[in-house]
Amino acid sequence: xxxxxxxxxxxxxxxxxxxxxxxxxxxxxxxxxxxxxxxxxxxxxxxxxxxxxxxxxxxxxxxxxxxxxxxxxxxxxxxxxxxxxxxxxxxxxxxxxxxxxxxxxxxxxxxxxxxxxxxxxxxxxxxxxxxxxxxxxxxxxxxxxxxxxxxxxxxxxxxxxxxxxxxxxxxxxxxxxxxxxxxxxxxxxxxxxxxxxxxxxxxxxxxxxxxxxxxxxxxxxxxxxxxxxxxxxxxxxxxxxxxxxxxxxxxxxxxxxxxxxxxxxxxxxxxxxxxxxxxxxxxxxxxxxxxxxxxxxxxxxxxxxxxxxxxxxxxxxxxxxxxxxxxxxxxxxxxxxxxxxxxxxxxxxxxxxxxxxxxxxxxxxxxxxxxxxxxxxxxxxxxxxxxxxxxxxxxxxxxxxxxxxxxxxxxxxxxxxxxxxxxxxxxxxxxxxxxxxxxxxxxxxxxxxxxxxxxxxxxxxxxxxxxxxxxxxxxxxxxxxxxxxxxxxxxxxxx
Numbered sequence: 001x002x003x004x005x006x007x008x009x010x011x012x013x014x015x016x017x018x019x020x021x022x023x024x025x026x027x028x029x030x031x032x033x034x035x036x037x038x039x040x041x042x043x044x045x046x047x048x049x050x051x052x053x054x055x056x057x058x059x060x061x062x063x064x065x066x067x068x069x070x071x072x073x074x075x076x077x078x079x080x081x082x083x084x085x086x087x088x089x090x091x092x093x094x095x096x097x098x099x100x101x102x103x104x105x106x107x108x109x110x111x112x113x114x115x116x117x118x119x120x121x122x123x124x125x126x127x128x129x130x131x132x133x134x135x136x137x138x139x140x141x142x143x144x145x146x147x148x149x150x151x152x153x154x155x156x157x158x159x160x161x162x163x164x165x166x167x168x169x170x171x172x173x174x175x176x177x178x179x180x181x182x183x184x185x186x187x188x189x190x191x192x193x194x195x196x197x198x199x200x201x202x203x204x205x206x207x208x209x210x211x212x213x214x215x216x217x218x219x220x221x222x223x224x225x226x227x228x229x230x231x232x233x234x235x236x237x238x239x240x241x242x243x244x245x246x247x248x249x250x251x252x253x254x255x256x257x258x259x260x261x262x263x264x265x266x267x268x269x270x271x272x273x274x275x276x277x278x279x280x281x282x283x284x285x286x287x288x289x290x291x292x293x294x295x296x297x298x299x300x301x302x303x304x305x306x307x308x309x310x311x312x313x314x315x316x317x318x319x320x321x322x323x324x325x326x327x328x329x330x331x332x333x334x335x336x337x338x339x340x341x342x343x344x345x346x347x348x349x350x351x352x353x354x355x356x357x358x359x360x361x362x363x364x365x366x367x368x369x370x371x372x373x374x375x376x377x378x379x380x381x382x383x384x385x386x387x388x389x390x391x392x393x394x395x396x397x398x399x400x401x402x403x404x405x406x407x408x409x410x411x412x413x414x415x416x417x418x419x420x421x422x423x424x425x426x427x428x429x430x431x432x433x434x435x436x437x438x439x440x441x442x443x444x445x446x447x448x449x450x451x452x453x454x455x456x457x458x459x460x461x462x463x464x465x466x467x468x469x470x471x472x473x474x475x476x477x478x479x480x481x482x483x484x485x486x487x488x489x490x491x492x493x494x495x
Contacts, residue, residue, distance in 0.1 A: 003180065006096060009040030010412060011189025013208055013350075014388055016056030017201025019192060023048050028208060030186050033099040033329040033336075033369045036320055042185045045209030049179070050216040053205040055123065057148045057175035058222055060202030065145055073120040076167050079198045080113040083163055089457030090159050090187050095320045097184040098155060099329040099369070100133070102321050104282045108160035115164035115467070119452050123171040138483040143476035145173035146225040149218045150240070154230045156286045156332050157185035161229055161302070162191055166204055168471045169227070177205045178224065179214045183332045194486070203296030221246045225475060228431055229253045229288070232415070251464025251474060253456055255389040259293040259410040260446060262430065263403075263423040264300055271422050271442075272307035275395070278420065278446035279317055281327045281373050285393035288461075289418045291446055293379075293386060294397045295406055301399045305377060308397070315373045317360045329369045330392060336369035339392030344372055351376040351396070381412045389415060404430060405437045414462045416458030420446045439465070444465045 012019040022043035027039045043049070064072070083090070091105040098105070128141035148167040162178055169176050180188035185208045192206045218226055218241045226248055228238050234349045235252040242248040259280060262271045278291030285292065296304050301394060320328035330336040343357050356372030359365055371393060377395040379386050385398055400406040410419060419438040423429050433441045439457040443447070449455060454465035464474060 004127055006039070006093065006107075008038065009186055009189070011040060011042040011186055011208070012192065013043050013045060013049065013189075014192035014196055014204070014206040016059075016205065017196060019196060020049075022046055022209070028182055028185065028210065030095055030097055031332070033331055034096070035367045037256055038368075039096055040186050042189055042208040045207040045213040045248070047212070047216045049209075050203070050207050050213060050220065053207045054148055054217070054220050054222050056453060057200035057205055057303065059176050060200060061145070061147055061173070061175040062286050064170070064175055064200060064203050065346035069171070070169050071152060071318045072173070073123060075199055076120040077169060078090050079194065080116045082194045082198055083109065083159075083191070084113055086190060088192055089351045092321065094187050094188065095328075097186045099284060099320055099331050100156070100286075101282050101325050101328050102323070103254065105349060108157055112160045112163035114451070116167040119167035119171055121196055122452070122472060124468060126472055128170050128478070134486050135430070138485065139246075140481050140483075142479050142481060143172070143473065143474055145271040147174060148223050148225075149174045149176045149475060150226045151176060151218070151397055152179045152214050152217070152226075152230065153188075153230045154179055156283060158184045159187045159191060162188060165227065165466070169475050170203060172224070172472060172475050174475055175203050175205075175321070177207060178219055179490055180206065180208055182208070187223065188280055215241055216315050218242050219245045224248050225291045226250045227464075227466075231255050233472065235462065246462065247473070251456075251466070252462040252466070253288065253466060254417070254460060254462040255391065255415060256290070256457060256461050257287050257293060257387060257389050257413045258289060258291050258418045258420075259295050259413045259436070260291045260420040260440070261295045261400075261410060261422065262297060262304065262435075263405050263406075263428065264297045264420040264424070265424045266300065268300060268304050268307060269283075270294075270322045271304055272311060273305075274420070274422075274446040275308050276311045279393070279395050280447070281312075281393055282372070283328055284330055285395075286331060289447065290389060290391075291418075291420060291441075292395055293410075294395060295409055297406075298401050299400050301397075305354070305397055308395075309375065310460045312373050312375055312395075313337070314352050317372060318364065319372065327393060330371055333369060335391065336371070339371055339390060342385060342390045342392070342394055343371075344390070346379075346383070346396075347392070349376070349383045349385060350380075352378040354397075355394075387413045398477075403432065407432060411435075415458045416444070417461035418457075
């Protein structure tokens, strides 16, 4: 037996080192996507609350920046230790709040802490350079923190993104305000409790609330650096709102319509396994990097499709806390309705429904946001299903004849986050990997992120890179210092 509920939770925000409710007195209730019951509530942060959080971060920043890199790294390691101590509790709450199965949520906690420790260790690479430009001068650069960082978190990996993205922002001397998703905000309150015990007051602030709360953070003139993970439309809105109050540095990791391209010399069993694994059914396909388009060479198409279906048929849909479950419910009602609408688009748009497409049968699925793992065949690039991100457990399978056709199909969207190329011909693999318009390409692999390897997208899938040294550097501004040796007169011709 497995326990499928938890006591109703009332969380608080963290502002200036204190756990507080919203000054508005309003609350945001979080709904269990498995049965639509209320899991708990967090404060509905107001513009005044956000202003207080930014002021607290701004006040704390000089003292935090004055610490040595080693001292800041020690704080981050202690924070990671404290998160791991409450890891099982966090994973359980996240599983209920997101609908994601428990195993992936436990991995999210561990991975977040690993990334925090990695950022703390990598921080000594945040350094400048000397430039041999002219005799009689020394030109050098140093890197300095922006000040206050704003970070907005999506609903699919709440603790994974909130915790892991704290470290790169604060290790270089910035302070931070985090805005969690309103769709899965509960673990943020636990993170706030942990941060309160470990970090100096104001270094990290967590303000829960709705869309308006996030917009207030983006528009605040003191917040000169914004980082966001989410859908492209929201990313574009953030760019626009940020630019209306100040010149800001905004990085965006957005959605994807990611292709897996398999040529005729591929290992068919591995292609099928990675197609299903890369679709991220354990997250209900709710991952920006999900391989939702499978492009198969016509000579292997039918055999790989059957192997994919064999695997998808074995996916067990059920309660996310049940160890036997492979796929839980969609995170929220709005996303659930979107997924169902795209399944209807596939049905009516000429694609062939090969598996799923409905709501699982049984009493356990009469309430909640349940969708079967769904596979469409006979998809072509004229269909919306092939071009637009569903962000749900919906896989589209396409057929190609030539290498150039495969590349053209892969690039025929306005998104370009990830891609995978499967072939034993290294020349073709590298040629296609270079031609595909995506920020992250696997060859004979799928889905895995590696420490130090930058992650981000082309086109409307985003701007900027995370998870490597470029992320840490992006939280600093480069300053040039020019030293005139022995003093001297101004000489405009010196350059």
